[in-house]
Amino acid sequence: MTTTEDAPLLRPVSARSAILTILLAADPPSLSARQICAAATRVGYAEATARVAASRMVSSGEMLREDRSYTLSPRLMERRRRVDASVSPRLRDWSGDWELVVITAVGRSPADRSDLRGDLTGLGLAELREGVWMRPDNLERPWPERLDTTCRRMVVRPVEDAADLVGQLWDLDAWSTRGRALLDATGSEDANTRFTATAAAVRHLVADPVLPTNLLPDGWPGDELRAAYADYKPWLFTTPSD
Structure with missing residues (x-):
């Protein structure tokens, strides 16, 4: 079952995480140093702290600097896409069908298994049992081609009550x-x-x-x-x- 982490409701946000959050909210996700500092100072971060954090993020490859603007790295742009999909999900009418994904690849490394779990979770699926992932088939989103070599994907109609199945998954x-x-x-x-x-x-x-x-x-x-x-x-x- 996918559970909600038992953690403090609010945790302090570092300057680095604050800048990432600001860029994730920007549309498009590209801001000048002045714009980043203005947003950061508005929510309680000193301008000098924001500038140092931005510089370190460029050095670490988390941000790219082009034409006096900062934008997210390709890896963090993927995170931006996940955030956008969560904030504005594309839904279709639910017919009662379920999406079923079965992991067929064997002999994967722990890192590969972790990456695959992250991919499937990011697609809104939940694990019913080891290697078997499901969700109601009401969500429109692209399916990564890289998963075709590790998974079989199908649409099914479970016999058991849908609400009971949801309770097992989330x-x-x-x-x-x-x-x-x-x-x-x-x-x-x-x-x-x-x-x-x-x-x-x-x-x-x-x-x-x-x-x-x-x-x-x-x-x-x-x-x-x-x-x-x-x-x-x-x-x-x-x-x-x-």
């Missing part, structure tokens, strides 16, 4: 409880607390299984978290005097 109550607490925190009047809560909310949305409405518990906060993030992004890039 801990929805835990996700909802944490999501509701994060939603409350994003309404804080303290700029740094709001920023920290919003960053945590985005990470939480990446773990949203995006299930059909009739399979979700009452009060599911997924759409409210998405709306809170959509409202937050313009505020982040607006100077207080605007």
Whole structure:
């Protein structure tokens, strides 16, 4: 079962993570040093600290600097795509079918197994048992060709009750409880607390299984978290005097 990590609701965000969060929110994800510093100082980071963190991120290859602008590295652009897919998922009407993925490759290294698990989790699938992953077939997203050599993918119609199967795959109550607490925190009047809560909310949305409405518990906060993030992004890039 995919569970929600039992962790503190809000953790301090380093300057490096703050800049990454700012670039993940920017559209397009390319900002000048002045824009990065303006957003960072608005949410409680000193300009000098932000500049040092940005310089270190360029040196480590996490950011690229071109024409006085900073953008995400290709690896972090993949993270950006996952965030975008979580914030604005593409859904189709659910017919009752399920997507089933069976891992067929053998003899893989621990690193390869970890990468594959990350890929399948990122696609919104959950593990029913070792090597067997499922989800309702209501989510539109591209399927990475690299997985064709390690997995078999099919559409099935389970005999058992869909709600019972969902309960075996995800801990929805835990996700909802944490999501509701994060939603409350994003309404804080303290700029740094709001920023920290919003960053945590985005990470939480990446773990949203995006299930059909009739399979979700009452009060599911997924759409409210998405709306809170959509409202937050313009505020982040607006100077207080605007």
